[in-house]
Amino acid sequence: MEINKEVNPRFEDFLFDWNQKFQFLMGGYGSSKSYHVALKIILKLLSEKRKALVIREVYDTHKDSTFSLFTEIIEDLGLLDDSGRRKIAKGKIRPKESPYELRFSNGSRIIFKGMDKPAKLKSINNVSLIWLEECSEVKYEGFKELIGRLRHPTLKLHMILSTNPIGEDNWTYLHFFKDEENERFVLDDNDLYEQGTVIVGDTYYHHSTADDNLFLPESYIEQLDELKEYDPDLHRVARLGRYGVNGIRVLPQFEVKPHKLVMEAINKMEKPLLKNGLDFGFVESYNAFVRMAIDHERKYLYIFDQYYKRGLTDVELADDLDSYKKLIIKADSAEPKTIAYFRQRRFRVIGAKKGPGSRLQNTKKVKRFKKIICSDACPDVIRELKNLTFAKDKNGKIIEDEFNIDPHTFSAIWYGLDDYEVASLKGHGVTRKKVVT
Incomplete structure (x- = not known):
């Protein structure tokens, strides 16, 4: 035919x-x-x-x-x-x-x-x-x-x-x-x-x-x-037929750079402020640990180290993070028993403040940074935050404290920045430090 x-x-x-x-x-x-x-x-x-x-x-x-x-x-x-x-x-x-x-x-x-x-x-x-x-x-x-x-x-x-x-x-x-x-x-x-x-x-x-x-x-x-x-x-x-980010990005200032360049930038800072945040996971959700350095004068946030695993007991998680036990770590205060166990293991873990509206306030805090520069050695931070978008309600309006995914590394960043305000440095004694990772 x-x-x-x-x-x-x-x-x-x-x-x-x-x-x-x-x-x-x-x-x-x-x-x-x-x-x-x-x-x-x-x-x-x-x-x-x-x-x-x-x-x-x-x-x-x-x-x-x-x-x-x-x-x-x-x-x-x-x-x-x-x-x-x-x-x-x-x-x-x-x-x-x-x-x-x-x-x-x-x-x-x-x-x-x-x-x-x-x-x-x-x-x-x-x-x-x-x-x-x-x-x-x-x-x-x-x-x-x-x-x-x-x-x-x-x-x-x-x-x-x-x-x-x-x-x-x-x-x-x-x-x-x-x-x-x-x-x-x-x-x-x-x-x-x-x-x-x-x-x-x-x-x-x-x-x-x-x-x-x-x-x-x-x-x-x-x-x-x-x-x-x-x-x-x-x-x-x-028109273009291309994949990308659907919706309004939560962190449009987020960018990725080679790990070597990130560490060089951190070590050149006159007054780096180092922060560490930990979000506890469960069977389905992840344990996320994020290390950060803040350039307060320029309002830059650097992310240079991460840990990301799920399905662990408190003992297994503490064993994995043992090399970080000398750092001051701000963690999810909703897990007091886990925090207590970490303290028994000589970790310097402190529960971050968590109250009504804290998700929205923490999100706004991170958005105030002029730049968020992430090391390419932090693949899970990149995956979760690079294309993170706001969720929308049934009328198409964005919900400022809900997202298209459950970003565990974002929660870890919230906790790590618990006592820091981007707009002003309140009582922090900051000294010149060299970061080794």
């Missing part, structure tokens, strides 16, 4: 490239990535008898998105079977609703499911192709579950994932690009933005923007460009 269809040049190679198991498409609004994924699947199922599964987080959203898109393409290609006969005409495709499904004359089928009804996935077998549309909306556990559903005795297996990128804390970024917490690196997303198409192992990466869609009206692109003036986060996602 010969099909003539004009497509965007950016997607020509993608349409017929089936060499990798995973194909990850990301980009801005209006780039036509979803259109070309749907077209690619139709062409594949016309040439081979396959069962494909199209997934969205919510099943009901298929009606006005994926199912509607497939139907539109089928009609445009002249492949729609609307004869009403029992047998589908040769080379044609018949849409079916309730439940949504597309049936091909050669026996191929496209089934539409939602992750909000996982029980209905269990009865599906022999699926050799899955399209996970708006994959960033699906939970990571759902993605891994779908990999297990992808199986066929003879056919090569494929999973296509498409999305508009959101925050770097989303599982799609952590899985397909970088996961600093678990020290996992696959691909620098900046390389993808520059090259457009990258292949890493068994994954095909594809990036696109509205500029790649030759069928878009110029007025649509102008609307996307205007976002830069009043919604830079949405502009980054919609």
Whole structure:
């Protein structure tokens, strides 16, 4: 069967490239990535008898998105079977609703499911192709579950994932690009933005923007460009199709420098003020210990050392921190028993003041520093604070003492700065010290 269809040049190679198991498409609004994924699947199922599964987080959203898109393409290609006969005409495709499904004359089928009804996935077998549309909306556990559903005795297996990128804390970024917490690196997303198409192992990466869609009206692109003036986060996602920080950053003055340069800067200070903070963790949360140096004259905060572990008993934690026992450490006063144990072990641990509104006041205190310079030897501090953003309420307004994650290192910094005010130095006898680490 010969099909003539004009497509965007950016997607020509993608349409017929089936060499990798995973194909990850990301980009801005209006780039036509979803259109070309749907077209690619139709062409594949016309040439081979396959069962494909199209997934969205919510099943009901298929009606006005994926199912509607497939139907539109089928009609445009002249492949729609609307004869009403029992047998589908040769080379044609018949849409079916309730439940949504597309049936091909050669026996191929496209089934539409939602992750909000996982029980209905269990009865599906022999699926050799899955399209996970708006994959960033699906939970990571759902993605891994779908990999297990992808199986066929003879056919090569494929999973296509498409999305508009959101925050770097989303599982799609952590899985397909970088996961600093678990020290996992696959691909620098900046390389993808520059090259457009990258292949890493068994994954095909594809990036696109509205500029790649030759069928878009110029007025649509102008609307996307205007976002830069009043919604830079949405502009980054919609116009540039790039990952980044979603929302308002808590510490926009946070920066990372090589450890050697940080230590040189600290040791050049005339009056460095050294602070140490400890946030106690539990089974799920982390114990975070952070060492800091304050340049009070310049209002700079330097972070040069960290400890970050979870699942430890008080004994194990004290053993790990034994080399720091001569330092004055401000810790979470909500754990008096742990503090008492540390004191028995000869640690100089003091409970930090903690009262109503202290989270907000501590956050404002840290924000008053002109610069927060973190050593690259503190990976967990960087991971938690570099892209830390404020949480929002149901009306979209920021909550000044809640964040997108639970930043344990931020809590440790709060405690370490317990008796310090950025605006003024109240009674601190500061002497010249050299820091060795």
